[in-house]
């Protein structure tokens with residue numbers, strides 16, 4: 001594993017703390033309380049979502065490909081109230097049965113996966129037909145000036161953010177992947193750098 005990946009994982013919770021306090025934690029809480037049944041979280045990172053899952057979750061599988069992140073997540077699991085296992089897997093290739101999850105959760109992950117359309121196809125595959133994708137993602141800004149900077153600074157930001165692409169049109173990708181967007185809220189991630197401030201929060205139905 002690369003050194004920066006280890007440093008990024010070690011500093012992740014502290015780096016995000018002001019943004020969590022300024023609103024991100026509230027988004028997590030309101031969204032994740034609606035997760036029910038068998039839940040898959042992709043790119044679970046250090047486990048920032050763990051405190052917010054409600055009693056309706058019967059089982060949680062967290063896919064996390066980065067070892068340094070997964071190690072931190074693992075430390076938070078002893079005593080956790082929901083039966084949970086970590087899967088060392090990328091969202092683009094999930095070693096999971098088709099149609100086996102009620103809910104998939106993606107928070108700040110579709111910016112980072114190498115191939116969002118492959119990842120979303122896998123998410124659809126593992127969801128039951130009535131299943132839902134719950135998401136919180138930072139996206140391309142509607143402001144052309146900010147979007148221009150997101151395009152110009154995409155590469156250095158991706159280096160800093162371990163692959164994070166700051167200019168993705170993620171709501172469109174979710175729609176193109178065949179989901180129907182049942183809820184879509186837009187917000188700004190307070191205390192986050194302007195490049196990653198535009199946020200979408202919502203739920204998408206797998207459909208047919």
Ligand SMILES: C[S@@+](CC[C@H](N)C(=O)[O-])C[C@H]1O[C@@H](n2cnc3c(N)ncnc32)[C@H](O)[C@@H]1O
Pocket residue numbers: 042043044045046047048049063064065066069089090091092106107108109112113114163
């Ligand atoms: C910005 S962090 C978000 C962590 C956590 N979901 C959160 O809300 O704080 C992005 C996470 O996606 C993971 N990741 C990167 N590529 C991935 C992929 N192809 N499939 C799944 N997760 C991936 C990273 O290892 C990292 O843990």
